[in-house]
Amino acid sequence: MSKVRILVPVKRVIDYAVKPRVNKANTAVETTGVKHSMNPFDELSIEEAVRLRERKKVPVEDILAFSAGPAKSQDILRTAMAMGADRGLHVVEEKAELEPLGVAKLLKKVVEAEKTNLVILGKQSIDDDANQTGQMLAGLLNWPQATQASKVEIEGDTCTVTREVDGGVETLRAKLPMIITTDLRLNEPRYASLPNIMKAKKKPLEKKTLADFGMDAEKRLKTVKVEEPAPRQGGGKVDNVDGMISKLKELGAI
Amino acid sequence: MPPLHRTIPALRRLRLANTAFQQPAHLRLRPATAPLRCLHVTPRAQEQEKAESTTSASSADHAPQDAPDRAQSKIKYTSDSYPDLKRDSRFKKVSKEDVEHFKNLLGSEAAILDGVTKETGEEDFEQYNSDWMRKYRGQCRLVLKPETTEQVSGVLKYCNEQCLAVVPQGGNSGLVGGSVPVFDEIVINLSRMNKVRSFDDVSGVLVADSGVILQQADEYVGEHNHIFPLDLGAKGTCQIGANVATNAGGLRLLRYGSMHGNILGLECVLPDGTVMDDLSKLRKNNTGYDLKQLFIGGEGTIGIITAISILCPQRSSAVNVAYFGLQSYEKVMDAFKEAKKQLGEILSAFELMDAQSQQLYHQASGAKLPLEGEHPFYCLIETSGSNTEHDSEKLNAFLEHVMSEEIVADGVVAESETQLQSLWACREGISEAGQHWGGVYKYDLSLPLPELYSLVEDTRKMFEGNGLMHPEDEKFPVKDVVGYGHMGDSNLHLNVATRRYDKDVEKALEPWVYEWVSKRQGSISAEHGLGLAKKGFIGYSRSETMIKLMGKIKETFDPNGIMNPYKYI
Structure with missing residues (x-):
């Protein structure tokens, strides 16, 4: 039975409980001074990786948390390690916004360098909603993929993934190595406990740059405009039944 | 970049599916009852709203499958559970003429709930007559909902002349039976006085009607990056005027101090209809006795607060929450000492919960507790500051210290807003869990x-x-x-x-x-507060001289004793 080496890419995004605001120039969502945390789907990925190890059905040799982005991304790598990842790899890129294809290409190189045989990704990140990276990575590696997983079981080399589709569930089976992307109902991510946060501080966190992988942050897409949705028309209040009737008449409803 | 908010509904589902915190099944389906809702509530606020709405007014609509006994059994009349209390014969019973007078005075049908001249069912009065703990139940047949200070003044003046007893009422989320009638007192409900009068974002002074709901007030000043200096479990229901009248303490007192310090001015209507307009916006005003202080915590016994002027501090942009398990109460005290020492200026809450309270919360809500093992004590620490990095650094140093010194046995830190809410739920949910x-x-x-x-x-x-x-x-x-x-x-x-x-x-x-x-x-x-529940026990905390002086004050303001009778002192 082969040992499983898991790669879990995570992204630092605006906390989903924060109401996003479009910047003044209408070019992007305002990110300065806004609370950030780990992309919720990525939390599910980390949790699942750790659970695979805890279930002890297959030997999990390594769980590598990976992130590409500004220095602050290290915070979420530490969180990932506090949740149970063994080590972190941070590709520092301060300026450019990486696109799904660029990330997939980068991940391919990481997979090859780290001899990964299972990549668990969030199905999408909540900031750009692309839902592409996992699929692109599977294509680049020519590996089988199971997207939007709601249940993952591995026995030996065989991985069985249940995924929710319109009108029911679909069960897929494939052999490692493979790509899995996670969906809402897969698991319930744990809290990072204090002792584990302390331990995570001592876990190895490697820093690299895009250049180390022979890549650059080439842009293929251009954001033309970012706009808030049209505000909802507010309702009115009436004092009593008569008020309501006259209002309805006014609107031509009765 | 496509807008982020598109994913919010999906994520809300994620959160519901994943954490289930604060979302016990019997609450999820329950419609909101508070008269006013904000359209743009933050998810945290919504959660709270749902979680707290059972703490609001009538609990008659508590989901029956969860509490069959409670839904069926009627609450005992206060007059039956307190047989020694007799209706004061000085008070007139409400007559048709009185109702007619109030109708003319208030001028709107929505302003009166009338069970005197009309066949209004008892269930309509339920939310005004009984408290959310289902402990007290009055027999009022007339509810007045004035919209302006003048109307309050008119109502009180008439009641005073006619010797009609009244109970001022806000969100009715009180815990000592102070906001519901004992016998047939007229309920003066302030929910229709719900306008913000002014806010100055330089000084942070908010002037608002007393019927504004606490959460709305907080959201209003929140839009201007300020915070209402009071926060408590029932914030989706309770009203700011009533918060002042009961001198509510709550979760932020440690940081922002009490109402006695934050209230800059009040507008009150005295029992004889006099409007005491002391709606000052000054922080300093040493001219004579500070009479407004008497109304803060006066529980509606000497007048009705119709508007408040309150100092709102700057809202902190960086909030962190940690939740600990500790081995003994001594360790809790050590942790508190350390927190003060190392987190001094950013510490905004230090809450204590024992193992039993967390078990009770767990059993009642079905929510998973944050820590794996069991500990005799739990603490929740919140820091609020202006600089995330600075705060995190301090908090981390503190955490490292308390862990290495073995002051805390285990703990978690909220890594996201969702976790922050879930951790707070472990504290805020206890009150409701006890009712379960x-x-x-x-x-x-x-x-x-x-x-x-x-x-x-x-x-x-x-x-x-x-x-x-x-x-x-x-x-x-x-x-x-x-x-x-x-x-x-x-x-x-x-x-x-x-x-x-x-x-x-x-x-x-x-x-x-x-x-x-x-x-x-x-x-x-x-x-x-005292209300009805603790009226008889004031002597355990106040001397005879003090109580006598209080009696004199009551007499001075309310010689006929019509204001919230049978309670307080």
Whole structure:
């Protein structure tokens, strides 16, 4: 039975409980001074990786948390390690916004360098909603993929993934190595406990740059405009039944 | 980049599916009852709203499958549970003429709920007559909802002349029966006085009608990056004027201080209809007796607060929450000392919860507790500051210290807003959880810190000794005794969760609890007030001279005694 080496890419995004605001120039969502945390789907990925190890059905040799982005991304790598990842790899890129294809290409190189045989990704990140990276990575590696997983079981080399589709569930089976992307109902991510946060501080966190992988942050897409949705028309209040009737008449409803 | 908010509904599902915190099934389906809703509430606020709405007014619409006994059984009339209380014969009964007068005065149908001249069903009065703990139930047949200060003045002037007793009422989320009538007093409900009058974002002074709901007030000043200096569990229901009238304490007192300091001015209507306009926006004003202080915590016994002027501090942009498990109460005190030492200026809450309270919360809500193992004590620490990095650094240093010194045994830190809410739910959800099995005896006490928790232990011992308590067996009235509270303010909430309200339990508790507190120079009511529940026990915390002086004040303002009678002192 082969040992499983898991790669879990995570992204630092605006906390989903924060109401996003479009910047003044209408070019992007305002990110300065806004609370950030780990992309919720990525939390599910980390949790699942750790659970695979805890279930002890297959030997999990390594769980590598990976992130590409500004220095602050290290915070979420530490969180990932506090949740149970063994080590972190941070590709520092301060300026450019990486696109799904660029990330997939980068991940391919990481997979090859780290001899990964299972990549668990969030199905999408909540900031750009692309839902592409996992699929692109599977294509680049020519590996089988199971997207939007709601249940993952591995026995030996065989991985069985249940995924929710319109009108029911679909069960897929494939052999490692493979790509899995996670969906809402897969698991319930744990809290990072204090002792584990302390331990995570001592876990190895490697820093690299895009250049180390022979890549650059080439842009293929251009954001033309970012706009808030049209505000909802507010309702009115009436004092009593008569008020309501006259209002309805006014609107031509009765 | 496509807008982020598109994913919000999906993520909300994620959160519901994943955490289930604060979302016990019986609450999820319950429609909101508060009269006003904000369209743009933050998810945290919404959660709270849902979680807290059971703490609001009528509990008649509590989902029956969860509490069959409660939904069916009627609440006892206060006059039956307090047979010694007799209706004061000086007070006139409401007549048709009186109702006619009020109709002319208020001028709108929505302003009057009339059971005197009309056949209005008792259930319509339920939310005004009974409290959310289902402990008190009055027999009022007339509810007035004035919209302006002038109308309040007109109503009171008439009531005073006619000797009609009144009960001022806000969101009715009080815990001592102060906001519901005892007999047939007229309820003056302030929910229609709900406008913000002004806000100055330089000084942070908010002037608003007293019927504005606390959460809305907080959201309003939040848009200007300020924070309402009061936060409490019932924030989706309670009204700011009533918060002042009861001198509510809550979760932010440690950081922002009490109402007595934050209120800059009040507009009150005195029983004779006089409008006392002291809506000052000044922080300093040393000219004569500070009369507004009498209305803060006056519980509507000397007048009705119609508007408040309050100082709102800057809202902190960086908030962190940590939740610990500790081995003993001594360790809790050590943790508190360290928190003050190392987090001093950013510490905004230090809350204590015992293991029983967390178990109760877990059982009632079905929510998973944040820590794996069991610990006798839990603490929640919140820091609020202006600089995330600075705060995190401090918090991390603190955490490292308390871990390495073995002051805390285990703990978690909220890594996201969702986790932050879930951790707070473990504290805020206790009050409601205590109700889950039928009823709860609540004591809200100020005690010297070193002895704070001994009361809970002694109470537990007492119930173990007298055979009234059992965790599972339905035959025993008491389910559990839990202790939690605002460690930062030396304020303990002692809750006795019961399966039914029971005379034996009550006899065992009172005046035993009060004597215990009195012996240690504590207060028998730290923040809940006196109302009807604690009226008879004021002597345990105040001297005879003090009570006499209070009586004189009452007489000066309200010679006919029409304001919130049978209660307070």
